Amino acid sequence: MYAKIVILNFPPEVAQKALVCQLVKKFDLLFNILSAKISNRKEGVMVMEISAASRAGFNKGISFLKKQGVQVSSPEHQIFKDEEICTHCGACTAVCPTQALFIQRPEMRVMFDKEKCSVCELCILTCPTRAMGLFSRAMETMI
Ligand code: SF4
Ligand code: SF4
The missing domain is CATH 3.30.70.20 (Alpha-Beta Plaits)
Known part of the structure; x- marks a missing residue:
């Protein structure tokens, strides 16, 4: 099992899409939302722990999010x-x-x-x- 806490910044054009649910359906990942906020400009920020059977599986899910326009960063920094x-x-x-x-x-x-x-x-x-x-x-x- 591979798990990591990540910060997802959703620009307004993708903030309404159910992209996180796709992580479960398409990539068999699990997630635990630690905090979530939507700004006045409709941008969304979500901190979550994502778990996968392997690091490769985790990376596929992260690549999918990035292709959709989601900015993914590491919270420890x-x-x-x-x-x-x-x-x-x-x-x-x-x-x-x-x-x-x-x-x-x-x-x-x-x-x-x-x-x-x-x-x-x-x-x-x-x-x-x-x-x-x-x-x-x-x-x-x-x-
Ligand atoms: S001064 Fe130091 S110990 Fe006190 S709240 Fe701030 S970071 Fe924590
Ligand atoms: S160090 Fe500060 S930001 Fe990090 S989990 Fe603790 S209270 Fe939250």
Whole structure:
């Protein structure tokens, strides 16, 4: 089994199509939607975990989405923690649903495990010092 969390950006012209369902029907993939938003301009952004029997099967599904005009990127490059600003107050660990942010004991330092991050952005809203943020699109790493 191969599984990966991805961010799908749907431009307005494809946002209404049931492309994600096609992943199941055509490519035998499974998905778990972690968050979804539609902007005022009708663009859609979805964060989901996609699972496949093999990496090859996963790649076929991703290629299909890209051919339809969907922008696919990897979430682990989207959230960052600025270590120079973080005061290790721990507020973000209380809201992080995936335990990507956690307190390392006995040092009591707040650590960030990028691999576990689902890009829900709750930590950005919670952090009092704005140490948590999103990379700009220009810095985003495409799959
Ligand atoms: S909420 Fe912000 S300042 Fe507090 S531990 Fe988390 S990242 Fe650091
Ligand atoms: S965006 Fe922040 S709160 Fe959400 S999973 Fe990632 S580290 Fe945790």
